[in-house]
Amino acid sequence: MLVLSRKKGESVIIQDEIEITVLGVEGDTVRIGISAPKNVDIFRKEIYLSIQEANRESAAQSEAGIHNLLQHFKNPK
Structure with a gap:
């Protein structure tokens, strides 16, 4: 497993098509946004x-x- 540290507003890119962005952190809850092609099930x-x-x-x-x-x-x- 790859473990990364990201701050609010920072992203991770997976295979040029999927972007995961940290939208916010409140206590032990992290809000993330995922941008991916429509054919990728999330x-x-x-x-x-x-x-x-x-x-x-x-x-x-x-x-x-x-x-x-x-x-x-x-x-x-």
């Missing part, structure tokens, strides 16, 4: 993890449904 980590879990659950349900469908065709009644 999520708070807790939201990202929630989306990943929902995707895993959906994939598991799809797998179970496909498995049941295949079993039905292998052993028709």
Whole structure:
């Protein structure tokens, strides 16, 4: 992990396209602004993890449904 110190108004650039700017610091809260191309998804980590879990659950349900469908065709009644 790269660790940097930045002051209010200072930025970090990632791969020429993403700019992260420190907008303000109040106590232990840091406000940041992110400029990135529209095709780059940006999520708070807790939201990202929630989306990943929902995707895993959906994939598991799809797998179970496909498995049941295949079993039905292998052993028709």
